Amino acid sequence: MKCAVCGTGRVILKRMKNQEPVCKECFLRCFEDEVYEAIVQSNLFKKKEIVAIGASGGKDSTCLIHVLHTINQRYQMELDLRLVAVDEGIAGYRNHSLNCVEENAKIYGLPLTIISFKELFGYTMDEINAVVGEKKSKCTHCGVFRRKALDIGCEKIGAEIIALGHNADDIAETVLMNLFRGDVGRLERTCEIRSGSDITPDLLTKLQEEMKSHPAMVEYVDQRQYPFGLTPKVKPFKYAYQREIVLYVHYLQLKYFSVECTYAPVSFRGYARQFLLKSQAIDSSIIMNIVHSGERMKLMPQFANRAGDKSIMKLCTRCGFVSSQHLCQSCLLLDQLIRDDPAHPQNIDCIARSAHVLSNPLPDIEDTGG
Amino acid sequence: MKLTLTLHAGLESLFNQQKKLELALDDSITPVSLIPWIRDNLLSGDPKQQLVVDDAIRPGILYMINDADWTLVDADSPLNDGDEIALISTIHGG
Numbered sequence A: 001m002k003c004a005v006c007g008t009g010r011v012i013l014k015r016m017k018n019q020e021p022v023c024k025e026c027f028l029r030c031f032e033d034e035v036y037e038a039i040v041q042s043n044l045f046k047k048k049e050i051v052a053i054g055a056s057g058g059k060d061s062t063c064l065i066h067v068l069h070t071i072n073q074r075y076q077m078e079l080d081l082r083l084v085a086v087d088e089g090i091a092g093y094r095n096h097s098l099n100c101v102e103e104n105a106k107i108y109g110l111p112l113t114i115i116s117f118k119e120l121f122g123y124t125m126d127e128i129n130a131v132v133g134e135k136k137s138k139c140t141h142c143g144v145f146r147r148k149a150l151d152i153g154c155e156k157i158g159a160e161i162i163a164l165g166h167n168a169d170d171i172a173e174t175v176l177m178n179l180f181r182g183d184v185g186r187l188e189r190t191c192e193i194r195s196g197s198d199i200t201p202d203l204l205t206k207l208q209e210e211m212k213s214h215p216a217m218v219e220y221v222d223q224r225q226y227p228f229g230l231t232p233k234v235k236p237f238k239y240a241y242q243r244e245i246v247l248y249v250h251y252l253q254l255k256y257f258s259v260e261c262t263y264a265p266v267s268f269r270g271y272a273r274q275f276l277l278k279s280q281a282i283d284s285s286i287i288m289n290i291v292h293s294g295e296r297m298k299l300m301p302q303f304a305n306r307a308g309d310k311s312i313m314k315l316c317t318r319c320g321f322v323s324s325q326h327l328c329q330s331c332l333l334l335d336q337l338i339r340d341d342p343a344h345p346q347n348i349d350c351i352a353r354s355a356h357v358l359s360n361p362l363p364d365i366e367d368t369g370g
Numbered sequence B: 001m002k003l004t005l006t007l008h009a010g011l012e013s014l015f016n017q018q019k020k021l022e023l024a025l026d027d028s029i030t031p032v033s034l035i036p037w038i039r040d041n042l043l044s045g046d047p048k049q050q051l052v053v054d055d056a057i058r059p060g061i062l063y064m065i066n067d068a069d070w071t072l073v074d075a076d077s078p079l080n081d082g083d084e085i086a087l088i089s090t091i092h093g094g
């Protein structure tokens, strides 16, 4: 059996999408070109644009950095690629994975900005763990704070778009989880290759108006097209299979970190994942079938409203991030933490902290304890 | 026959953190029989089920022989001296 692309190479795998046998060189090249095609087809980036890449040190983001860097040069995309990483403060996990990110930044010569929870919120995840207790899941705090940190990171480097390493398997998993939980309101957003299709121009104008009279936001009105919290996220790996990402990274011997987070729960997601892995063994097209199904599902209007009416979005009265309530989730969680924390760290002023983190160069923020 | 076995993406944790092992095997070992052999001779306790399910490699773990997916080689003819086996988890991290 010879490679179906070049006709001569030694076959090393069959492609997930069509079972075509390919050699190593053709696989690597096809994988890169397919990501490029997805980017072009969905018009994800503009020439000269500053593009933040969310870097975690894991296989997906490591692969994304390599592929974007490669096709940026091959196809003269002229993107200004920069890495943004979040340091949640999880000892034994994030510090090691950040070493990988730092190495990659050096290898590709891409500038790296690290935003830490401690700096931004006054707490590391390890400290949050101590406050909320071993038994409760930490992932809500982590996820909400990470989204905010990524947006701040983008602002810091002047990017109004961020590329994330979510792959087809991740998306299929999330679709299944939404179905399992009856959380159908999220289905449409889950499958988007670019976030924000549900943000109408009217809503954007309304939010921009609000920025003008918001004390924490007024200085950004002229600099930003999107309010904080709505920085577009794109998924260039939407059509890439996890299996092929792992192989790509393996063949090129890219450095990545693969240890599970200390706080990773025995989750629902794990259940969905096992189910998908087993199904995939029977039929490899299952992943993409789920992604395509998710893409085509649209909520009937009477349910769409209930599931998440975007028109009620406003700015968090405190920090100015987009929110559906007076206070955004991040500010609410932080208030709750401070209430529950016997050590009562004084003056966690998230606006001052954001401003601090955003001002260049980074000054040291005095440790307020906690 | 002698083979090398390398472990990637967290699987080394099932093998006492060893990333590379040299294996000396019976000449009749095939790609199919290698997997239960690894389970019975190299693993003990929980790692057995974490690597092998129903005598085959667990779904979500890639099994490569000389860089090629194992399903591409003849499953029932013996492995060759010097073959490089790699096991790679696709499940962890991200």
Ligand code: SF4
Residues within 6 Å of the ligand: A088, A125, A138, A139, A140, A142, A143, A261, A262, A263, A264, A265
């Ligand atoms: S598993 Fe760890 S890194 Fe992931 S969301 Fe939970 S606490 Fe954060």
Ligand SMILES: [Zn+2]
Residues within 6 Å of the ligand: A003, A004, A005, A006, A007, A008, A009, A022, A023, A024, A025, A026, A027
């Ligand atoms: Zn080829």
Ligand SMILES: [Zn+2]
Residues within 6 Å of the ligand: A316, A317, A318, A319, A320, A321, A327, A328, A329, A330, A331, A332
């Ligand atoms: Zn807020």
